Amino acid sequence: MSRFLGPLDSEGRVPPHQQTRVAAFLISAHGALARQFAMALPMRIEAAWQTELNAQFYRESEIVSLLQRTASWVPDMALGYMAASWETAWFPKPIEGITNLPLALPIDLAMLAHAVHAGIRPAALLPLGANANDPFVFALRRIEFESGRLLQAQILFLKGESLVPFRDTVNAALEQRHAEVRRLWAEALESAGVTT
Amino acid sequence: MPFLSHGSYRIRYELDGPAGAPAYVLVNGLTQYSELWAAYREALLARGFRVATFDLLGQGASDKPTLFINQDDQVAALHLLIGELGDGPIFLSGISFGGLIALRYAIEHGDRISGLVPMSCFAELTPQLLLLGNALRTGLILGGTGYLQDLLLPMNLSDQWLKPLLDKLDSVKRQGWLVNDVYALQNLMESFLDFQPLTPRLSAISVPTMILNGEFDFLTPRHLHETLRVEIPNSSLVIIPRAYHAFTLEKGVLTADLLARFADDVLAGRWQGNQAVWIAPEEAGGELTPFPAGYDHLRAIPVRAAPP
Numbered sequence: 001m002s003r004f005l006g007p008l009d010s011e012g013r014v015p016p017h018q019q020t021r022v023a024a025f026l027i028s029a030h031g032a033l034a035r036q037f038a039m040a041l042p043m044r045i046e047a048a049w050q051t052e053l054n055a056q057f058y059r060e061s062e063i064v065s066l067l068q069r070t071a072s073w074v075p076d077m078a079l080g081y082m083a084a085s086w087e088t089a090w091f092p093k094p095i096e097g098i099t100n101l102p103l104a105l106p107i108d109l110a111m112l113a114h115a116v117h118a119g120i121r122p123a124a125l126l127p128l129g130a131n132a133n134d135p136f137v138f139a140l141r142r143i144e145f146e147s148g149r150l151l152q153a154q155i156l157f158l159k160g161e162s163l164v165p166f167r168d169t170v171n172a173a174l175e176q177r178h179a180e181v182r183r184l185w186a187e188a189l190e191s192a193g194v195t196t
Numbered sequence: 197m198p199f200l201s202h203g204s205y206r207i208r209y210e211l212d213g214p215a216g217a218p219a220y221v222l223v224n225g226l227t228q229y230s231e232l233w234a235a236y237r238e239a240l241l242a243r244g245f246r247v248a249t250f251d252l253l254g255q256g257a258s259d260k261p262t263l264f265i266n267q268d269d270q271v272a273a274l275h276l277l278i279g280e281l282g283d284g285p286i287f288l289s290g291i292s293f294g295g296l297i298a299l300r301y302a303i304e305h306g307d308r309i310s311g312l313v314p315m316s317c318f319a320e321l322t323p324q325l326l327l328l329g330n331a332l333r334t335g336l337i338l339g340g341t342g343y344l345q346d347l348l349l350p351m352n353l354s355d356q357w358l359k360p361l362l363d364k365l366d367s368v369k370r371q372g373w374l375v376n377d378v379y380a381l382q383n384l385m386e387s388f389l390d391f392q393p394l395t396p397r398l399s400a401i402s403v404p405t406m407i408l409n410g411e412f413d414f415l416t417p418r419h420l421h422e423t424l425r426v427e428i429p430n431s432s433l434v435i436i437p438r439a440y441h442a443f444t445l446e447k448g449v450l451t452a453d454l455l456a457r458f459a460d461d462v463l464a465g466r467w468q469g470n471q472a473v474w475i476a477p478e479e480a481g482g483e484l485t486p487f488p489a490g491y492d493h494l495r496a497i498p499v500r501a502a503p504p
Contacts (some may be wrong), residue, residue: 114262118379129369148340148378155382158263167264174262175204 001195004127014092016072019136021192022122023071024079025086026143026184027064029116032090034060036109050151055114059150062142082188089184093177097169107163110154111174115181117151125194191195197258197261200276208257209278210357212237213246218310218459219281221248223274223290223298225316225442226384227341227348229375232445239452244285250277252297252384253484260380265387270297271304283298287459289313291382291444292416299394299424300402308351311462313455315408316441319427320393328415333385341376345369351415352442358378375388398427404467405431406458408451408476410439419496429468432443435493436476453480 006013014022037057045051088167090112098104117146123144130137157163186196199206210230213219220240220293230249237247237472251258252264253273261269274297288309290298293339295317302312318325336344350358352380361368385444406429409421418435418450427434434454444451454476461467473487 038425114379118262118377124374128367145340149338151379152337155263155379155437159386171263178262 003167004129005125013134016074018192019071023044024066025188028086030060030063044058068141095173107128110157117147118184127188201272205259210251211248216242218285219246220287222466223294223473227294227418235448236452243456254380254384258271265383267387285310287311291315303397311404318416319395325440342375352440401428404462407433410443412438415441432469432472434474434476
């Protein structure tokens with residue numbers, strides 16, 4: 001077990017079975033976010049803040065597309081049940097203490113997005129010798145960088161004035177979401193020989 | 197790796213040295229992590245001290261609260277660590293953000309420590325510091341931890357330190373980039389959003405206090421340290437020659453020597469703060485010299501001080 005992906009091949013590339021596991025997990029998480037942002041995005045944008053939904057939807061879709069096209073995919077029999085557990089975890093969850101559904105749904109989506117964008121750092125898995133010109137390596141760096149920017153919308157919303165009355169509730173629920181996403185990410189990595 | 201528990205959060209710490217020996221507790225700056233004190237640990241252990249370091253909430257291997265980090269919680273975490281040290285003499289030092297946490301600790305729990313060493317520190321957000329902090333936060337948001345490091349390295353370290361590392365800066369930055377997360381650093385920075393100046397409370401610090409300030413520190417310049425010197429009764433200001441904000445990284449041997457000498461002087465009853473201004477030696481072991489009488493230590497050019 002190592003804390004980094006590898007061992008790298010002679011050209012500094014990540015082993016294909018690790019690329020497959022990591023890319024599958026990230027596609028599942030960012031794909032779920034893309035779907036949920038698509039559902040939240042109105043046909044016609046009526047408020048300035050909704051432009052952010054549009055941006056988030058397209059960036060998440062871009063990340064999925066990037067991974068599909070850069071990873072070296074190999075057959076992976078375990079992916080079926082793993083993906084099922086991931087997909088189940090991304091479902092919207094009720095938030096204890098917030099019964100107003102039109103408020104709870106965007107909070108839940110923002111919390112999932114916060115947990116994915118803040119808690120998953122794929123570039124931090126790359127060892128020193130990773131080939132900066134390899135498409136998969138480049139994709140992981142780009143995803144981590146973009147996640148840091150996407151995260152700002154979630155931070156602004158979750159820390160915003162409108163949620164001050166629910167601060168403790170939101171804080172506790174977000175800590176739980178983070179723990180869940182981190183656990184799934186750690187399990188996926190462990191199954192690929194990477195310890196976190 | 198031992199941890200302390202603060203509510204639901206875990207604080208990673210490291211404690212070395214003989215129980216009962218005088219202890220030094222070292223508090224990280226904002227983007228730092230405990231391992232950066234390794235040279236201090238070695239030097240202070242060799243001088244007979246216990247050494248305790250830790251990662252603040254939001255840093256390194258300590259838990260990283262997801263939305264909010266309150267500076268009160270950092271002081272509480274520090275209090276937990278100091279609680280592990282028993283009843284022997286305890287000296288507390290911190291750099292920059294860590295210096296601020298150390299100041300707050302000394303204000304609230306001064307009876308638990310024997311001496312205080314704030315380094316590259318501040319008690320209030322002046323317009324310059326506020327705007328610099330905002331710009332650094334924006335840099336973090338737009339460019340990530342790596343960009344923040346790119347800004348901080350040339351601001352806080354000298355040409356002499358940077359020059360031989362110019363083609364290896366990625367490896368210099370790597371560990372800090374690995375262990376620190378954007379959202380956690382942002383939360384640490386945003387813990388200043390409701391910051392109240394400490395200046396009116398500094399006079400409550402009664403323990404011997406040695407304030408260390410780099411000669412060329414422009415992130416937290418001399419006048420910020422002057423506030424500490426003027427307000428803390430039993431203090432001295434020591435200017436580190438040719439040093440910038442992060443002199444603890446650049447001049448570790450000299451700084452560790454100054455820390456040890458300060459504690460030795462306090463324990464031997466030799467320390468006299470007198471709100472004096474000193475110039476540190478260039479090398480460890482050298483003599484401190486008083487700032488030349490009649491000149492203004494707040495100026496970079498030799499300007500005669502106004503008569504009292």
